[in-house]
Amino acid sequence: MRILIMDRTFLWSYQGFCYILLLVGVLPSIGSECNGDSCRDVISMPLLDEMKATLKADLDVTNLNNHLKAYIEQQIQKGVETAMTDVMRQLIDNKLETANATIETTILAELERYGITYIRWGRKGCPGGAELVYTGQAGGNRYNHNGGGANYLCLPNDPENGEPQSYDNPQLYGTEYEIFADRNPRGMSSTLRNREVPCAVCHRKRRSSVITIPGRKTCYKDWNAEYNGYLMASHKVYKRTDYACIDVNAEQFDNKSASDEDGALFYPIRTSCGSLRCPPYKADADVFCVVCTK
Ligand SMILES: [Ca+2]
Ligand SMILES: [Ca+2]
Numbered sequence: 230m231r232i233l234i235m236d237r238t239f240l241w242s243y244q245g246f247c248y249i250l251l252l253v254g255v256l257p258s259i260g261s262e263c264n265g266d267s268c269r270d271v272i273s274m275p276l277l278d279e280m281k282a283t284l285k286a287d288l289d290v291t292n293l294n295n296h297l298k299a300y301i302e303q304q305i306q307k308g309v310e311t312a313m314t315d316v317m318r319q320l321i322d323n324k325l326e327t328a329n330a331t332i333e334t335t336i337l338a339e340l341e342r343y344g345i346t347y348i349r350w351g352r353k354g355c356p357g358g359a360e361l362v363y364t365g366q367a368g369g370n371r372y373n374h375n376g377g378g379a380n381y382l383c384l385p386n387d388p389e390n391g392e393p394q395s396y397d398n399p400q401l402y403g404t405e406y407e408i409f410a411d412r413n414p415r416g417m418s419s420t421l422r423n424r425e426v427p428c429a430v431c432h433r434k435r436r437s438s439v440i441t442i443p444g445r446k447t448c449y450k451d452w453n454a455e456y457n458g459y460l461m462a463s464h465k466v467y468k469r470t471d472y473a474c475i476d477v478n479a480e481q482f483d484n485k486s487a488s489d490e491d492g493a494l495f496y497p498i499r500t501s502c503g504s505l506r507c508p509p510y511k512a513d514a515d516v517f518c519v520v521c522t523k
Contacts (some may be wrong), residue, residue, distance in 0.1 A: 344434040347441075347520055348383045349456055350495075351479030355431035356455050363387075366482050367404040367426035369493030372467040374400065380471045381493060383428035402492030406479070407464070414459045414497050414515045416477045423489045425482035426475075431455065436522040441474050444510065448521035457519040461495040472498075474518035 346362060349355060353364045365385040370377045377400040384401075406421040413419045433439075433455065442448070446457040458477040463470040475495060502512045 340435050344432050345436045345439040345522055346430060346432050347439045347455060349429045349431055349476060350473045351426055351458065351476040352429055353427040355429050359431040359433045359455065362430040362432050364427065364429045367428045368401055369404055369470065370400045371402050371492055372463050372494045374468055379469055381473050383430055404493040404495060405491060407494045407496045412497055417479060421479060421481060423487040426495060427480060427482040433522050439522045441518060441520050443518050444516060446517040446519050448519055452521035452523045455520040455522055457517065459497055460516040460518045461497055463494050464496045474520055
């Protein structure tokens with residue numbers, strides 16, 4: 230059976246045609262076979278009573294149906310594609326969100342494991358936010374020894390000691406401040422001379438670099454100051470040592486009275502112009518230092 234689908238324009242024109250036939254007496258009656266939307270796909274009518282012929286208007290709307298079918302299929306396909314795209318997008322968004330959260334958690338966990346360490350000379354604790362690895366006493370080689378180690382050491386307060394030996398090679402001493410009243414760097418305590426020097430090994434998480442800048446008390450842009458102070462070393466007439474940055478707020482190691490035991494020594498140092506350009510440096514001046522991390 231054919232499916233008849235007619236638009237309103239077609240129906241009006243067909244009904245008009247029927248009325249014209251009625252007026253000219255050709256169409257005896259339209260009957261129930263053609264009545265608005267109920268028109269059948271096949272309409273038959275007698276032209277004249279005398280004529281044995283029958284006009285058969287066969288309205289074939291196959292092409293229209295095909296177009297409509299194609300259009301509907303196209304719309305359905307489009308709708309399905311849109312729905313699928315939305316679902317896939319949502320799935321991908323959810324997966325990406327989960328993946329990003331996992332990556333962020335992993336990175337934060339890894340960052341907790343990374344960091345830098347430095348020694349804070351002259352203090353028992355670390356600056357705010359830095360973790361204390363251990364606290365101890367500054368040590369080194371005796372100021373008048375010709376050989377051996379020249380660097381200062383941060384010796385832990387809870388050592389694991391070796392066996393006693395009789396050979397003559399002592400090289401591990403405590404360190405004293407040798408800060409005389411007439412050469413006391415500004416801001417530092419004037420009671421430190423011949424006192425022992427504490428130190429702290431500090432760990433700063435989530436940082437990858439540490440530098441000690443001589444000649445400055447502030448860090449450069451994007452660097453964070455851990456502590457600042459004055460550059461010190463052994464005296465120039467003694468044996469050579471490293472330089473060390475002594476905290477401006479240096480404290481004494483313990484409450485023992487200031488006895489002159491010597492050992493390794495920290496003397497403030499000053500500039501000497503010539504090969505050192507002044508300016509920018511200042512003649513015969515204390516030398517600042519700052520420990521910076523990033
Ligand atoms: Ca002492
Ligand atoms: Ca001394």
